[in-house]
Amino acid sequence: MASKKRELLLERRGSEKRLRVTVPAAAAAVGAGTALASPATRMLRKIVLVLLFLLRMSERATMVMSISQIGRMVQKLHRKLGSMQEQMDDISHEVKQLKLLYSNHHADQHSRLEPNTNVQLRFLNDLKTPVYTEKNITADNSEAIRVGIFEGDNMITDGPLSKVKVEIVVLRGDFSNDGRVSWTEEQFNNHIVQGRDGHGVLGGDRIVWLRKGETCLGKIRFKEGSSRTRSRMFIVGARVSKSENTGVRVQEAIMKPVTVLDRRNEANEKRHPPMLDDEVFRLEEICKDGTYHKRLQKAKIFTVRDFLKALNKNAKKLREEVLQMKKKTSSWDKMVGHAKECCLEEQHELKAYQNEEGKVTLFFNCVHQIVGATFGGDYVMYDNFDPVQKTLVNKLKDCVHARLEDIPSDYVMKNNYPEPVCTTSAAAAAGPLNPSDHEMLHTQVIEAAENLGHVEVNCVAEPLPPTEEQDPLDPTNSYGFFGFDYIGGDGSSFDLLEDFDILP
Template identity: 35%
Template sequence: MVQKRYFWEGGEEGSDVPNRDSKRRNASIRDMNKSSMQELVIKLEPFLRNCVSQEVQRAINSYLRSPLNQIGSSEGSRSLQLHFDDELPSTLFTGCRVEKEDSTLVKVVLRDSMSKRVITSGPLSSIKVTIVVLDGDFNKDDKEDWTQQEFNNRIIQERAGKRPLVTGAVVLSLREGMGYIEDVSFTDNSSWIRSGKFRVGAISSEGSIREGMSNAFKVKDHRGESYKKHHPPSSDDEVWRLEKIAKDGASHKRLTSHGICNVKGLLQLYVTNPCSLHKILGGNKISSKAWNSIIEHASACLLDDNELYLYKAEDGTVLVLNSIYDVVGANFDGGHYLSVDMFNKSEQLLVDNLKQHVYKNLNYLVPLGDQSFVAHPLLLPNLQTGSYCNPSIQNVSFQVGQDYSL
């Protein structure tokens, strides 16, 4: 049998072992690979050192900025601050514009944190400001010493599957350090967060400017707006627009059953006979807090200055009353007209006694259509029974009150 012959790489036919040159070549390749790796490491070392240094510095900066490592108002360099110049109502409604109680625009200003001076010039006086929504519980102590991170952590986003929480012109531009929230509205109520309230925040892209925030308020669904209380109420508002009087509630029904349908009527009875009003509202059953809330709210009503009444007593004294029958002035013994703040003690005593008689004889009141008598205190009316010589009211006739005595 012919013996098989093997062929080895790099060897000759008939060789029984690998060629020694092949071993040397493999060793040389390994040396070259080792040398290349060392050269690569040497070349990459500066780059790697730089990356590590940057990451370490970033971690240090992050640590130093954390709330746990800040002392007092640590962001003292943020000497400028956005500020809400106006207070928002205690309740807003979805779909309705964010605005003040009197339906005017909410103003945002950029001011110096220390001097409170508005920044009216320079590039920062015309920055863009973005409106965001915050948790109503944030900054409850109103210290205004929050950090940027704390502020950002309290920004509220919309619920899953809902539209953005606020829509409209959420970015506004300042002019001379002032701007207005013109057309921003909520799309969702505030009942789903723990505090049940939101705040509106203002932020800018300038890291040196501290953020601003409004007071806390509730946001209710639009369907509740029809039951909204008015602040301030108008004289012709229905009485249920007042605090503590629910629409179609017991107090509302009791008032309307006595012919008191609007705020003006309630105030007229409060001025002329407060005990009667208190009795209608429940007497001892109504708490002092509820009573005070109703009267305080109603008293904020803006009265019609053009509605005045005159009352003439037997002694010739003429009282001037406003639309809710409160005395605003008087004429004594044919003298000058005096406003109520000009009465001396004896005149005030006379009026206090006389008006009690007036309130029992409201049918004696005569409407005054022309205001010149009141607008010009030096006009001298002729106090003869029956008419005044002042041209603006010379045709006014008086029914003289009877049985008046001090």
């Protein structure tokens, strides 16, 4: 059977590529009747597979080439955009330079018209913070904010400038970031904040008149908060009204930048530092009527003082059982840190607890924080405890904390040393005086008598004779006074120790 030529036809129809192989029918029948294909047939199949592979690779190469072309086009476009951005930056810089040149020229004109003028408005007190919207602003002492006009350091109390009309405005909080002390009128006006309604952010009496060089602001309030500004702050400023023709440049006045809060946040106002008698929700992370607030109230912790007492008594119990915080969190750290900002410098009263052996006395401040202890009569501040003293004090502290509420504050801290309060009850509780107490009391009585005026003080101070139970040579014997007389200018006299209850 004569073999016929096999032909390979590649047809392209649409997007499909097909490889058609024509095999004679006889050859196909022979191939079908045999188990294995002939070598020629196998070779043909290999050639077809190679051609298909090459066609597929050519398609991918075309696709890759197309992507590369697109990438090059994007890069060219990016370079063009970059050059355009540089051109825009250059134009913007030139505009700023022209603006600055115009401002300097404008300022030069003012300086030529107003040679050596040093007239300026000034606020005479500071703004009370925090500031809330729809609430009248006042000075630190809750008085009205005052503004005056000065030439140098002297207030102008007469003449046209002493009674000009002044307008109160609000500036953006970044106006004084560079610490500037002088500026042009244009610079000041460019920083004035416009409200959402197109008007100023202040409401109330924004216009005032000076009288003899000064005046007080009336009821004036913020209508909007400062949260929408980039600096999150506002600056209260004052300028001479544009309707006034002063003939000289009067520099505007500004106050310190402040954050203006929404009035709805006033109920949860946080004070820094907090006061001991502030309600506990004034602390950071505690909202009024919130979860933590309710838990603290349930534990009878109502004020910052109560919170600090509970913290010093058992911080772990306060956190885990009262507040139900299973582990230390940032909320706990902020809460405790804020509470510890309380200023205790003016709180001098102390509570004292002596152990059963009488060798150690612990001293606690008004929030039940241990401040020091006496060991065998020697006072040591808490920060100076050695490891042995600290261990002993911690053991005693855990035992006494439950009873501190019932212990009176019968000591005061003076010059970093606890001294007993000089009252009859305290003296009676203190027991017999030792020689050092005798000397100290002698000095106190002398000072008390001399504070009464120009008087003569006769004191007879001797050790009392020992009782039958006391050893005359025992240094621990009690001491007392035979007499301590006050002689006034008119010859009158009385016993200081009895009449003033210095001794029981």
